[in-house]
Amino acid sequence: MSARIYFDNAATTPIDPEVFEAMVPYFTDHFGNPSSIYSYGRENRLAIEKARKSVAGILHAHPSEIFFTSGGTESTNTALFGAIHALGCTRIITSPIEHHATLHTCTHLSSTKGITLEYVKLRENGHVDLQDLEEKLAASPAKTLVTLMHANNEIGNITSIEAVGELCKQHGALFHADTVQTVGHFPLDLSSIHVDFITGASHKFHGPKGVGLLYINARNRIPAFVHGGGQERNMRAGTENIYGIIGFAKALEIATMRHEQDKEHIAGIKQYMKKRLEEKIPGVIFNGDPDGESLYTVLSVGFPHSDRSEMLLFNLDVRNICVSGGSACSSGANQGSHVINALNVPVQSTVRFSFSKYNTLQEVDMLLEQLQELL
Amino acid sequence: MSARIYFDNAATTPIDPEVFEAMVPYFTDHFGNPSSIYSYGRENRLAIEKARKSVAGILHAHPSEIFFTSGGTESTNTALFGAIHALGCTRIITSPIEHHATLHTCTHLSSTKGITLEYVKLRENGHVDLQDLEEKLAASPAKTLVTLMHANNEIGNITSIEAVGELCKQHGALFHADTVQTVGHFPLDLSSIHVDFITGASHKFHGPKGVGLLYINARNRIPAFVHGGGQERNMRAGTENIYGIIGFAKALEIATMRHEQDKEHIAGIKQYMKKRLEEKIPGVIFNGDPDGESLYTVLSVGFPHSDRSEMLLFNLDVRNICVSGGSACSSGANQGSHVINALNVPVQSTVRFSFSKYNTLQEVDMLLEQLQELL
Numbered sequence: 001m002s003a004r005i006y007f008d009n010a011a012t013t014p015i016d017p018e019v020f021e022a023m024v025p026y027f028t029d030h031f032g033n034p035s036s037i038y039s040y041g042r043e044n045r046l047a048i049e050k051a052r053k054s055v056a057g058i059l060h061a062h063p064s065e066i067f068f069t070s071g072g073t074e075s076t077n078t079a080l081f082g083a084i085h086a087l088g089c090t091r092i093i094t095s096p097i098e099h100h101a102t103l104h105t106c107t108h109l110s111s112t113k114g115i116t117l118e119y120v121k122l123r124e125n126g127h128v129d130l131q132d133l134e135e136k137l138a139a140s141p142a143k144t145l146v147t148l149m150h151a152n153n154e155i156g157n158i159t160s161i162e163a164v165g166e167l168c169k170q171h172g173a174l175f176h177a178d179t180v181q182t183v184g185h186f187p188l189d190l191s192s193i194h195v196d197f198i199t200g201a202s203h204k205f206h207g208p209k210g211v212g213l214l215y216i217n218a219r220n221r222i223p224a225f226v227h228g229g230g231q232e233r234n235m236r237a238g239t240e241n242i243y244g245i246i247g248f249a250k251a252l253e254i255a256t257m258r259h260e261q262d263k264e265h266i267a268g269i270k271q272y273m274k275k276r277l278e279e280k281i282p283g284v285i286f287n288g289d290p291d292g293e294s295l296y297t298v299l300s301v302g303f304p305h306s307d308r309s310e311m312l313l314f315n316l317d318v319r320n321i322c323v324s325g326g327s328a329c330s331s332g333a334n335q336g337s338h339v340i341n342a343l344n345v346p347v348q349s350t351v352r353f354s355f356s357k358y359n360t361l362q363e364v365d366m367l368l369e370q371l372q373e374l375l
Numbered sequence: 376m377s378a379r380i381y382f383d384n385a386a387t388t389p390i391d392p393e394v395f396e397a398m399v400p401y402f403t404d405h406f407g408n409p410s411s412i413y414s415y416g417r418e419n420r421l422a423i424e425k426a427r428k429s430v431a432g433i434l435h436a437h438p439s440e441i442f443f444t445s446g447g448t449e450s451t452n453t454a455l456f457g458a459i460h461a462l463g464c465t466r467i468i469t470s471p472i473e474h475h476a477t478l479h480t481c482t483h484l485s486s487t488k489g490i491t492l493e494y495v496k497l498r499e500n501g502h503v504d505l506q507d508l509e510e511k512l513a514a515s516p517a518k519t520l521v522t523l524m525h526a527n528n529e530i531g532n533i534t535s536i537e538a539v540g541e542l543c544k545q546h547g548a549l550f551h552a553d554t555v556q557t558v559g560h561f562p563l564d565l566s567s568i569h570v571d572f573i574t575g576a577s578h579k580f581h582g583p584k585g586v587g588l589l590y591i592n593a594r595n596r597i598p599a600f601v602h603g604g605g606q607e608r609n610m611r612a613g614t615e616n617i618y619g620i621i622g623f624a625k626a627l628e629i630a631t632m633r634h635e636q637d638k639e640h641i642a643g644i645k646q647y648m649k650k651r652l653e654e655k656i657p658g659v660i661f662n663g664d665p666d667g668e669s670l671y672t673v674l675s676v677g678f679p680h681s682d683r684s685e686m687l688l689f690n691l692d693v694r695n696i697c698v699s700g701g702s703a704c705s706s707g708a709n710q711g712s713h714v715i716n717a718l719n720v721p722v723q724s725t726v727r728f729s730f731s732k733y734n735t736l737q738e739v740d741m742l743l744e745q746l747q748e749l750l
Binding site for chain 2 (some may be wrong): 004006009012013014015017020023027028031032033034036037038039040042070071072073074076077085099100101102104105108112197203208209210211212223224227228229230237238239240241242243244277313316317320321322323324326
């Protein structure tokens with residue numbers, strides 16, 4: 001079998017060996033319960049607080065605003081439930097192309113709590129229509145939670161969280177930004193953005209799975225989502241996943257330090273891939289706004305619909321090339337991507353290619369050869 | 376500093392090197408998202424399903440009844456919320472000496488959902504009064520959830536989950552058994568016990584932190600607690616913590632294989648420690664039922680109250696001996712152990728000693744020397 005080409009980094013990324021190395025001591029020597037009161041436990045508590053401080057520093061937040069969870073999905077659940085249960089929100093405005101962690105939590109809150117749920121319009125290129133958002137915010141005096149992605153995981157479109165934050169501020173709305181695709185990929189200065197909650201997952205930037213970030217701006221007090229012990233200052237019960245927390249912080253430190261060089265490298269791969277596809281695959285289209293406000297890590301490609309393109313994901317897999325039709329989190333479902341379905345795009349066979357610092361231009365060339373053979 | 380003596384294994388245990396070894400490949404080579412549809416992801420899904428099958432086999436359950444979560448606390452939350460939201464329970468019977476994961480979830484459900492909350496009486500030795508439980512079950516036609524620990528994490532008392540299960544069956548009640556201290560320490564045959572939910576955490580039996588077990592008997596259908604993607608058959612959204620799941624299964628396999636020898640070894644340490652304390656420390660008492668229905672891993676000791684015994688935890692810590700006053704999960708709180716407070720015991724300085732396969736009789740001797748010096 002040919003060497004694997006892994007172009008599905010929006011689903012998950014390989015752990016940076018340096019991140020794993022930082023985690024290992026907590027699997028071996030430092031196993032104490034971070035909530036134990038003796039020094040062998042307290043040392044681990046200190047390690048967690050050091051990780052929290054590092055993450056807070058990078059995001060320009062206060063350490064007391066940073067909470068570690070089991071992943072981006074739990075973080076989003078905590079923020080959304082908290083805004084409804086404790087902060088008086090009776091309406092949610094979201095978009096039809098959010099991650100299922102947001103959409104399914106919203107529909108759950110709508111059906112069980114009677115929350116009004118509204119979907120902001122999208123512009124032709126898949127961007128959130130900020131004018132429609134403003135009109136919706138102005139149209140009702142209901143206390144509102146706006147939950148929108150910073151960047152879409154399938155098509156890569158970036159929404160200005162600065163602009164959304166300003167609108168929310170003007171209209172007294174709360175704002176949850178799903179930053180799962182941007183934490184570790186874009187510098188975020190939370191001190192200058194009006195945002196109430198952000199969420200992150202380290203496995204999207206070469207950290208471990210099973211650990212997430214929830215930022216809660218200091219002006220908000222919400223209850224725990226998982227009830228029990230007093231961990232995470234009573235915000236998240238359960239023995240701390242110390243390896244995960246250490247790994248999260250280390251991965252974010254490395255990503256931040258390497259940001260400029262990684263961004264340049266990865267953006268180069270995306271651009272090269274787009275150019276090569278245009279040259280070699282007749283009729284190829286690109287979803288979203290690939291040359292505009294877009295993740296440098298994601299390229300969503302529409303191949304002209306045919307018997308061959310319908311089998312593309314399958315045949316690429318046979319050739320050891322990892323790419324996806326949509327989000328891994330919804331890949332069990334067979335009804336196609338809700339994101340692509342929400343866009344007004346031609347019938348196509350959609351493939352999301354997503355890149356990391358470990359990818360190369362040579363891999364793009366190898367992929368293109370395979371694509372030409374297959375189509 | 377003298378070598379560390381770690382006698383706090385009810386708080387957390389060191390990972391068995393063999394468990395860590397089983398996890399490592401998923402940090403390095405096999406990083407694919409288990410929910411991705413290509414083979415590199417599906418291989419990891421297969422590994423998770425193999426782990427699930429192994430856990431199910433050991434517990435005499437069906438794989439479809441086994442769910443992996445982020446820990447025992449999340450498992451308990453999922454079971455309790457599910458029983459209230461989806462299975463029609465309007466009353467909860469629990470005990471005053473449950474873990475906070477249970478107690479705080481119960482009070483939350485009571486205050487937000489109007490659930491009636493009743494506490495079963497305890498007998499003098501801290502055992503749940505099963506006659507009182509039966510009377511409470513018979514006293515109301517309300518659909519009831521009984522949530523009781525299989526074994527208490529602070530005093531070690533074991534409640535017969537077979538007997539509680541039978542009572543619940545007779546009265547049409549649901550039964551959640553908090554088995555966090557017994558999964559991996561006692562053989563459980565769920566096919567012969569009338570129980571609806573059990574919970575477990577691998578870091579209590581030499582597996583990793585950050586992963587938990589939730590068994591849901593096939594007769595019950597409850598909704599997800601964490602909403603989003605379709606992972607864990609729509610029961611637990613979020614990218615799977617594959618290393619944790621692999622580690623959970625491996626730890627349970629090792630614990631099951633070694634059960635007889637480990638039990639004999641650890642029970643020997645507990646008995647030896649109890650005997651030595653009785654010989655050497657005048658006025659020492661033991662909480663719970665240490666020679667009866669009790670964990671072989673836990674010994675709760677009451678030292679006669681004095682200025683010296685009040686400083687005991689502190690001074691043991693100085694001498695690099697890890698023991699606890701109560702549960703690590705509530706060690707942030709300063710009001711003493713809710714478990715000890717609920718028992719009718721003399722004023723004492725309580726220390727919980729809890730043992731694992733890695734402890735030795737020599738460590739007990741060293742501890743006794745220190746205790747004699749300190750008291």
